[in-house]
Amino acid sequence: MTEKDAYPITDVISKPFLQKDVHGAIAMPVYNTAAFEFDTAEEMEAAFLGKSGKHTYTRISNPTVEDFESRIQTASGAKHVATVASGMAAISTTFLTMASAGSNIVTTSHLFGNTFSLFNVTLKAFGVQVRFCNLLDINDVEKNIDEKTCAVFTEIITNPQMEVADLAALSELAHRKGVPLIADTTIVPWPAFLASQWGVDIEIVASTKYISGGATSIGGLILDYQTYDWKQSSRLHDLAMQVGNKAFQVKLRSEVARNIGAMMAPQVAYMQNLGLETLDLRFQQAAKTCLELARFLEATPRIKAVKYNGLSTNPFYKISKKQFGDYPGAMLTFSLKDKAECYAFLNRLKIIRRATNLFDNKSLIIHPESTIYGTMSPEFKKMVDVPDDMLRLSVGLERLDDLKADILQALE
Numbered sequence: 001m002t003e004k005d006a007y008p009i010t011d012v013i014s015k016p017f018l019q020k021d022v023h024g025a026i027a028m029p030v031y032n033t034a035a036f037e038f039d040t041a042e043e044m045e046a047a048f049l050g051k052s053g054k055h056t057y058t059r060i061s062n063p064t065v066e067d068f069e070s071r072i073q074t075a076s077g078a079k080h081v082a083t084v085a086s087g088m089a090a091i092s093t094t095f096l097t098m099a100s101a102g103s104n105i106v107t108t109s110h111l112f113g114n115t116f117s118l119f120n121v122t123l124k125a126f127g128v129q130v131r132f133c134n135l136l137d138i139n140d141v142e143k144n145i146d147e148k149t150c151a152v153f154t155e156i157i158t159n160p161q162m163e164v165a166d167l168a169a170l171s172e173l174a175h176r177k178g179v180p181l182i183a184d185t186t187i188v189p190w191p192a193f194l195a196s197q198w199g200v201d202i203e204i205v206a207s208t209k210y211i212s213g214g215a216t217s218i219g220g221l222i223l224d225y226q227t228y229d230w231k232q233s234s235r236l237h238d239l240a241m242q243v244g245n246k247a248f249q250v251k252l253r254s255e256v257a258r259n260i261g262a263m264m265a266p267q268v269a270y271m272q273n274l275g276l277e278t279l280d281l282r283f284q285q286a287a288k289t290c291l292e293l294a295r296f297l298e299a300t301p302r303i304k305a306v307k308y309n310g311l312s313t314n315p316f317y318k319i320s321k322k323q324f325g326d327y328p329g330a331m332l333t334f335s336l337k338d339k340a341e342c343y344a345f346l347n348r349l350k351i352i353r354r355a356t357n358l359f360d361n362k363s364l365i366i367h368p369e370s371t372i373y374g375t376m377s378p379e380f381k382k383m384v385d386v387p388d389d390m391l392r393l394s395v396g397l398e399r400l401d402d403l404k405a406d407i408l409q410a411l412e
Helices: 009-014 041-048 063-076 087-098 113-126 138-144 167-176 237-260 266-277 279-298 317-324 339-348 378-384 400-411
Strands: 080-084 104-107 129-132 149-155 181-184 202-205 220-224 305-307 331-335 364-366 390-394
Touching: 009 063, 009 266, 063 080, 063 220, 063 266, 080 087, 080 237, 087 113, 087 149, 087 181, 087 202, 087 220, 087 237, 104 113, 113 129, 113 378, 138 167, 149 167, 167 181, 220 237, 266 279, 279 305, 279 331, 279 400, 339 390, 339 400
Parallel strands: 104 129, 104 149, 149 181, 181 202
Antiparallel strands: 080 220, 202 220, 305 331, 331 390, 364 390
């Protein structure tokens, strides 16, 4: 990102409420209500038909949630933002909006565990085919795209495999083939990466991570840049003939999100609004510590391998630096001798917490093969490429020296 494109933290904090608070509150209040009252039947009708913009029911919209969505638009530059109950809800709602029986999704098997399961098990049961290919090989991706492909999907840094695909190349190919590029960008937030600059049409974010501000709440975001011509989509073609590039937004809001009922709660939107205000500061600190910790681990005996794309020795260093700059997130993985040594190391840690999640203020560590992927069959574990000698570390806001000391004492 250039200085011109820097994270608009002042705009995010100072952005006026969509509806001015009657008491002059400087933090958007929590509208902790299920329903909203109307003075007349005519006013109620107009609201339910979407003609007045007024709220009717919190499962559909809420002033606190709407304010959070508007601030996410400011931070990301998206044309439309929908907030949902979790990152997985964001992925599933996105594909329930654009996929249909007989269509296919082109992606990689090197994915977060539940995303892999959603594609390979859940959507498969509804007649949606998933084509796993090598997203690092543009020719392999092209061979898998056909007239039934509804999207190309990628994680910008695969979790926890730490692979980085060339987004510009994927976008060029997808658009040449007439399909949208969908990306889960949770690993690197907007201070370091703007999806729209790399041809991403729909961005998916687990706001539980960086945005929530210390893992206060669970949430997900669906960001539509309205850069894809949905008239090319078999599912959304007819709607796109009426509303153009807003077809995904309209389908999502007026049908799928309402029927699924996975929208974000106002209490969550309030907490994540507060987290959004400090996102840039927290990310910069955690990411810088992560890079230094990766260098330390790389030079530490008994550490068999380290994966962090900010290391100059990493095979994805060049493409990562091009897309994310010097700090490609605050997560790394490292390998020890075997699973038994991983467990012994985990059990000796005193500062780093044994817990799942990413980008808490606290550093968190997990053994992915036995936890996130623990219920998978050996066949699926081989497909996702998560070995049993690997640990995943999410770096928090502790002092670098304290983290180094904790790792060393756990190794010894």
